[in-house]
Amino acid sequence: MxxxxxxxxxxxxxxxxxxxxxxxxxxxxxxxxxxxxxxxxxxxxxxxxxxxxxxxxxxxxxxxRNMMNPFAEPEIEMEQGPTVLLNGNNNFGAVVGSKALDIALEKAKEQGIAVVGVKESNHFGTGAFYALKAIEKNMILLLMSNASQTMPPTGGKRPFIGTNPLAVGVPAGKELPFVLDMATSVVARGKIIVAAQKGSDIPLGWAIDKDGNPTTDADAALQGSVLPVGGPKGYAISMFIDILAGVLTGAGYGKYVNNMYENWNEPQNVGHFFIAIDIERFMPLDLFKERMDRYIQEIKAEPKADGVNEILIPGEIEHRLVIERKKTGxxxxxxxxxxxxxxxxxxxxxxxxxxxxxxxxxxxxxxxx
The missing domain is CATH 1.10.1530.10 (Malate/L-lactate/L-sulpholactate dehydrogenase, four-helix barrel)
Incomplete structure (x- = not known):
């Protein structure tokens, strides 16, 4: 028992x-x-x-420890047409990200598209948190964030870039919306942290130790680096996100994004990048949703490989988990x-x-x- x-x-x-x-x-x-x-x-x-x-x-x-300031409100530093640069003033990442999202959605409704860059922010949670809110407003959202050094460039053995996440939200009609939320590493470093807390091993291929050797030891992985998804392709995407969210916005990038668990002298200075699109600038919303539904239905009706019961779309597994966990706790x-x-x-x-x-x-x- x-x-x-x-x-x-x-x-x-x-x-x-x-x-x-x-x-x-x-x-x-x-x-x-x-x-x-x-x-x-x-x-x-x-x-x-x-x-x-x-x-x-x-x-x-x-x-x-005064490494984050929950009392300073995010403020617009530059604004021109559909573009905005938001200074998070070192508030919570979720607060700064939510402010950026509100600005992006409002701007996109006015001008068809909006691009909001963010600097001086912190860890902002999951990308899906924002993507789902955009979907509720019948908007398409593409968002990116950089993170502290946890992943080596292809060919390297020590961390230089973060597991910089990419998220996309697209509404549908009767079908579930498309919700992509992924790290550019094989796995989010946070999952290795959870494994270390549980005393569990991690799968081979998730990470390397500090000497560049593959490891299944979660603690050794935290001392080393997680690996990019898809090898050099994941590395390139992570670097691209760092350029938009970090270099372009004036936030930290590469080794200048500080680790919230290790650096107790400086703020994180995380950067984010939000792109919101008003669907109705392209076609009536109902027509778009009908087309999305048909597209999703056709994908799910594709012939299935042996042993596969169902073809899923991005975000569907998580949607089912939400329903289950709200019921069971x-x-x-x-x-x-x-x-x-x-x-x-x-x-x-x-x-x-x-x-x-x-x-x-x-x-x-x-x-x-």
């Missing part, structure tokens, strides 16, 4: 409220606190646990659970208030006996 501890599930809404209240009691504006907590919970719901509530502790530590690694409990004690909050009731746990216990 599995132990009851393994069966703990947390109600996603109550867990989000817990995180929101933690940030508020740490001095963060209520609306900003909710935005950050929302971004963390949405990541967990979509199965991107590496970008979920596991980040709460490091965000708080960055605030407490969120599991947390023991280390994360302990961190959140300790944080709760500091701010007179109980993580246990977010637990799903014991009746549910008892039912699950019987099911695994």
């Amino acid at each position: 599995k132990s009851l501890a393994l069966l703990k599930r947390y109600d996603w809404q109550k867990l989000q409220q817990f995180c929101t209240e933690v940030f508020i009691r740490a001095g963060v504006d209520k609306n900003h606190a909710n935005t950050v907590a929302d971004s963390l919970i949405q990541a967990d719901l979509r199965g991107v646990d590496s970008h979920g509530v596991v980040r709460t502790a490091i965000y708080l530590e960055r605030i407490e 969120l599991e947390l690694p023991e280390k994360v659970e302990n961190e959140l409990e300790a944080i709760g004690r500091r701010y007179s909050l109980k993580l246990s208030d977010a637990l799903i009731d014991s009746c549910y746990s008892n039912q699950k216990k019987e099911a695994v006996n």
